[in-house]
Every structure is written in structure tokens, then in C-alpha cells.
Amino acid sequence: AQSVSQHNHHVILSEAASLELGCNYSYGGTVNLFWYVQYPGQHLQLLLKYFSGDPLVKGIKGFEAEFIKSKFSFNLRKPSVQWSDTAEYFCAVSTKAAGNKLTFGGGTRVLVKP
Amino acid sequence: EPEVTQTPSHQVTQMGQEVILRCVPISNHLYFYWYRQILGQKVEFLVSFYNNEISEKSEIFDDQFSVERPDGSNFTLKIRSTKLEDSAMYFCASSGEQGWANQPQHFGDGTRLSIL
Numbered sequence: 001a002q003s004v005s006q007h008n009h010h011v012i013l014s015e016a017a018s019l020e021l022g023c024n025y026s027y028g029g030t031v032n033l034f035w036y037v038q039y040p041g042q043h044l045q046l047l048l049k050y051f052s053g054d055p056l057v058k059g060i061k062g063f064e065a066e067f068i069k070s071k072f073s074f075n076l077r078k079p080s081v082q083w084s085d086t087a088e089y090f091c092a093v094s095t096k097a098a099g100n101k102l103t104f105g106g107g108t109r110v111l112v113k114p
Numbered sequence: 115e116p117e118v119t120q121t122p123s124h125q126v127t128q129m130g131q132e133v134i135l136r137c138v139p140i141s142n143h144l145y146f147y148w149y150r151q152i153l154g155q156k157v158e159f160l161v162s163f164y165n166n167e168i169s170e171k172s173e174i175f176d177d178q179f180s181v182e183r184p185d186g187s188n189f190t191l192k193i194r195s196t197k198l199e200d201s202a203m204y205f206c207a208s209s210g211e212q213g214w215a216n217q218p219q220h221f222g223d224g225t226r227l228s229i230l
Binding site: 036042045049092098099100101103105107 | 147149158172219222
């Protein structure tokens with residue numbers, strides 16, 4: 001069965017700082033990878049997804065993620081964060097063997113100080 | 115942008131009572147899901163539903179749980195006899211035409227279920 005781990009539970013940074021959130025998964029076969037964001041009081045929203053092709057994926061709001069198959073990683077990056085990026089970020093994976101269900105990481109709470 | 119809607123936003127129920135959580139998926143979606151998140155823990159998959167039947171369920175989804183699509187728009191999760199450990203945020207999600215093949219899931223706002 002697949003699993004997902006996110007290295008940081010909490011990240012605090014200042015506006016304009018760069019952000020990188022780690023995500024590793026364990027599964028030997030083909031995967032779909034996702035980053036979701038949950039702003040305070042709101043639902044999970046899809047930031048970006050990787051299915052195939054270019055391993056560098058660009059999403060909404062200036063976020064990008066890079067799939068490194070050899071490292072089983074899908075780290076999320078943003079070069080310059082804003083206060084409005086304060087949210088919880090979830091990495092998730094789905095595999096063909098497990099149908100379309102998502103397996104989530106534990107989430108990373110990001111606080112951007114103005 | 116179309117949204118998944120869930121009602122109620124917060125449900126408080128006595129232990130042992132039945133509870134029904136309601137979801138209206140995006141109208142042209144065919145795959146429906148329930149997930150839950152116990153406070154401080156990961157979001158966990160409960161069940162997926164397609165073509166009027168359960169396509170997959172987790173070990174959490176025992177006989178106390180059931181899902182139903184009673185009409186063309188609603189998708190419900192019923193917990194027959196609630197336990198304290200059922201207290202969690204429950205998320206409904208839906209996805210488009212092709213199941214595993216490249217359709218991301220869209221989530222509702224969640225229902226916070228509190229069992230007393």
C-alpha cells in the first residue's frame with residue numbers, strides 16, 4: 001500500500017521568502033501526485049497535479065512542484081511567498097492499483113508573517 | 115467554478131445515534147468519495163462510489179457506515195450508531211469522467227461531526 005510523508009509539520013517564514021515543502025511517497029509503481037491547499041476555514045483546493053510528462057509542474061498562485069522518481073519525491077516550491085499563502089498544504093498520491101483513492105500526507109501548516 | 119457542497123457544516127450528535135452527512139457533488143462528475151480527518155491526524159480515505167455501487171472502501175468503513183446516492187444529485191454518508199471516535203471532519207469529493215486516469219478530485223468544505 002502507498003504512503004505519503006511530509007517532512008515539516010509547521011513552517012514559519014516572512015513575506016518574500018522562498019518556500020519549499022518536502023513530500024515523499026512509498027510505492028514502486030506508477031503514481032499520480034497532487035498538492036492540495038486548505039486556507040483557514042475553506043475546503044481543500046487543488047494547487048497542482050502530476051500525471052505524466054514534464055516532471056516540473058506549474059500550478060496556481062505561483063506554486064510549482066518537481067517529481068523526482070528516483071527519490072520518490074514531489075516537493076512543492078514557491079520563490080516568494082505572500083501573507084495570503086498562510087494555509088495548510090497537503091501532498092497526496094493515487095495509484096492505479098488502489099483505484100482513484102487519495103492517500104494524504106500529514107500536512108504542513110505554513111504561516112507567513114507580514 | 116462548480117463546487118462540491120456539504121451540509122451541515124457542523125453536526126453534534128449523542129453517542130449511539132444515527133447521523134447522515136450530505137453532499138452534492140459537481141453535477142457532471144461520476145466518481146464520489148468520502149474522507150475523514152480526525153483532529154490532528156491525516157486525511158483518510160473512507161469509500162469511493164461509482165455507478166451506484168461502492169468501488170473501494172477502507173478498513174475504517176465498517177458495517178456502521180453506508181453510502182447512498184438517493185437521487186441524481188445527493189451523495190450521503192450514514193453512520194448507524196455513532197461512537198466517540200467517529201468525531202472528525204468528514205470531506206466529500208467528486209471527480210470527472212475517468213476514474214483513476216487523470217481526473218483530480220474536488221473537495222467540499224467538510225462537515226465537522228462531534229459525538230458527545
